[in-house]
Amino acid sequence: MNSDSKNSVLIIGGGLIGLSIAYEFARNKFKVEVLSKNRSESAGFVAAGMLATHAEGLEDELLELGQESQKLIPEWIKNIEKDSGINCGLKKCGIVVPFRNIEDLKHFPTYKFGKYLNKKCLGQEIIGINTNWKHGLLFEQDGQIDNRRRLMRALERACSLHDVKFQEGGDVKELLLEKNKIVGVKVLNATGEIQEITCSKAILCCGAWSKKVLKDLPIFPVKGQMLSIQGPSNFIKRVLFGPHTYLVPREDGLIIVGATVENNAEFNKGNTPKGIQKLQEGIQSLLPEAINWPQMEHWWGFRPCTPDLKPIIGKSNIKNLYLATGHYRNGVLFSAITSKIILKLIKESNLNNNEINFLEKFSFDRFKK
Numbered sequence: 001m002n003s004d005s006k007n008s009v010l011i012i013g014g015g016l017i018g019l020s021i022a023y024e025f026a027r028n029k030f031k032v033e034v035l036s037k038n039r040s041e042s043a044g045f046v047a048a049g050m051l052a053t054h055a056e057g058l059e060d061e062l063l064e065l066g067q068e069s070q071k072l073i074p075e076w077i078k079n080i081e082k083d084s085g086i087n088c089g090l091k092k093c094g095i096v097v098p099f100r101n102i103e104d105l106k107h108f109p110t111y112k113f114g115k116y117l118n119k120k121c122l123g124q125e126i127i128g129i130n131t132n133w134k135h136g137l138l139f140e141q142d143g144q145i146d147n148r149r150r151l152m153r154a155l156e157r158a159c160s161l162h163d164v165k166f167q168e169g170g171d172v173k174e175l176l177l178e179k180n181k182i183v184g185v186k187v188l189n190a191t192g193e194i195q196e197i198t199c200s201k202a203i204l205c206c207g208a209w210s211k212k213v214l215k216d217l218p219i220f221p222v223k224g225q226m227l228s229i230q231g232p233s234n235f236i237k238r239v240l241f242g243p244h245t246y247l248v249p250r251e252d253g254l255i256i257v258g259a260t261v262e263n264n265a266e267f268n269k270g271n272t273p274k275g276i277q278k279l280q281e282g283i284q285s286l287l288p289e290a291i292n293w294p295q296m297e298h299w300w301g302f303r304p305c306t307p308d309l310k311p312i313i314g315k316s317n318i319k320n321l322y323l324a325t326g327h328y329r330n331g332v333l334f335s336a337i338t339s340k341i342i343l344k345l346i347k348e349s350n351l352n353n354n355e356i357n358f359l360e361k362f363s364f365d366r367f368k369k
């Protein structure tokens, strides 16, 4: 890559956020190169794909970020689908959050955005729901994308068609700096050789592994285990978002069941009997008859987490190195807004008040105080 080129950008990490940003820049006529250690470990292939701004009970600036991103997603997905020819499975199917008592429901942070469901209505929305649940909130504005089977591939294809250069197996080992400005990276490539790649600017999007590339980043992995079951198609139409488990029904009857939240698992790979048992208990507590439906797949992955559970989006301490990481449980939801903000920041386009606010609230600087 020509290091003098104004319109070129190097993306470190080809997961969900890296691909989303690569696509945004490529569509805006940038020359884009993506270095990706291992595409299959990306949490982008792991996530349930919920767009759960309200069902997650997000608050303050995270709620605003989710709401802004949800506004952008239909158009963003339309472009990705047009360019890739792949349907991404975007559905505004609504998400139901069940409660055992009315007090918990009234204290839910996004209570005012939901539609109240009494026990009868809850049973009509989710046929077969465990009768222990007495109330519910329906967030009709929330939905899902089929990230695992569709969105990730669609982004890869759309990027390729926009001439994004990929180096799969490119493990960035070191940032090359001159006078505190990034000028390149040292990469261990797929054939085991160390290679130097120059750049005029770079964006670090290494998800849960980000701290390994830039040690100042307060990012750590939070492991999540998942499984899928095959139900009758259209048996449940809305996502059911319980306190410890959620069920995400795809159109063909496949139901994604997630997820454990393991803060101390570090980067330990694999499903565990305890993890799978927790998910099964979760199915039983939400939709008892689904416990008999055939299990299809088990998998796991690592959410990129920060101490305040909020992402880091914007500038780093190093000139021309930008950060887009730490999206924790909501990277699918936040991908559209993150890529838009990073593009505008680097292009020095006019940022609107919301975007300026997000850059301030999600800046790396907040960890220096």
Ligand SMILES: Cc1cc2nc3c(=O)[nH]c(=O)nc-3n(C[C@H](O)[C@H](O)[C@H](O)COP(=O)(O)OP(=O)(O)OC[C@H]3O[C@@H](n4cnc5c(N)ncnc54)[C@H](O)[C@@H]3O)c2cc1C
Pocket: 012, 013, 014, 015, 016, 017, 018, 035, 036, 037, 038, 039, 040, 041, 042, 043, 044, 045, 046, 047, 048, 049, 050, 051, 052, 170, 171, 172, 173, 205, 206, 207, 208, 209, 210, 212, 213, 223, 224, 225, 226, 258, 259, 300, 301, 302, 303, 304, 324, 325, 326, 327, 328, 329, 330, 331, 332, 333, 334
């Ligand atoms: C179990 C689970 C369920 C989830 N469910 C949802 C959900 O329903 N809705 C939602 O919005 N979000 C969800 N998420 C969160 C979402 O998946 C993440 O926030 C998002 O994928 C983060 O994207 P990322 O690109 O930062 O990281 P990733 O997608 O993990 O990608 C990081 C990439 O960087 C690469 N990399 C790492 N180190 C290097 C290096 N040194 N050099 C080059 N490349 C490197 C990795 O190989 C990887 O491919 C879930 C996550 C998990 C784990």
